[in-house]
Amino acid sequence: MIGNRLWFWFAGGLLCLTLALPGCSRQPPEQALRAAIDELRQAIESRDARSLDNRLADDFIGPDGMDGEGAARTARLMFLRYRNVGVTLGPADVSINDRHATVRVEAMLTGGQGRVLPDAVRVYEVESGWRLDGDKWVLTSIRWEDGR
Known part of the structure; x- marks a missing residue:
């Protein structure tokens, strides 16, 4: 009798776990x-320059041949210049082809020293290029134009 109850709870638990796993699977x-x-x-x-670096692909390429190291330096310079940095993104146009993606978006960047209104x-x-490395999307390229 106890063996049957134990089996019932074990089987029920296994069934619940099996049904819950699809919800825990990859996005x-x-x-x-x-x-x-959004993490970027x-x-x-x-x-957070370290988290920014973690999203760049090893073969990242930016405007004028900027590599990942150049992008990190540019970000650090911006972080030193502005105490507050804001990024507002418009709706993203996402195109995925196998393990590569292109994202087009309008971005508003603000920077300031903590006053009410931003200095810039x-x-x-x-337009950014992305690649799925394992289970992580990394930024492979980016280019931008003044949106005025």
Whole structure:
């Protein structure tokens, strides 16, 4: 009798775990990419250069041949210049092809020294390239144009 109850609870628990696992499985690619973009935005706003570096692919390429090290230096310079950095993104146009993606978005960047109004506000049209490395989306390229 006790053996049957134990088996019942074990089988019931296993069934519940099996039904719950799909909810714990990996996110769909676009959802995971959008989460990576948000993590990148949060890293910029929190002035977290290390998290920013972790999202750059080893073969990252930016404007004028900027590599990942150049991008990290540029970010650190911006973080030194502005105590408060803000990033507001418009709706993203996401195109995924297998393990690669292109994201187009309008971004407003603000920077300031803690006053009520930012010292600088710029709007850019941004196009970024992404690659799925294992289960992590990494930024492979970025280019931007003044959005005026």
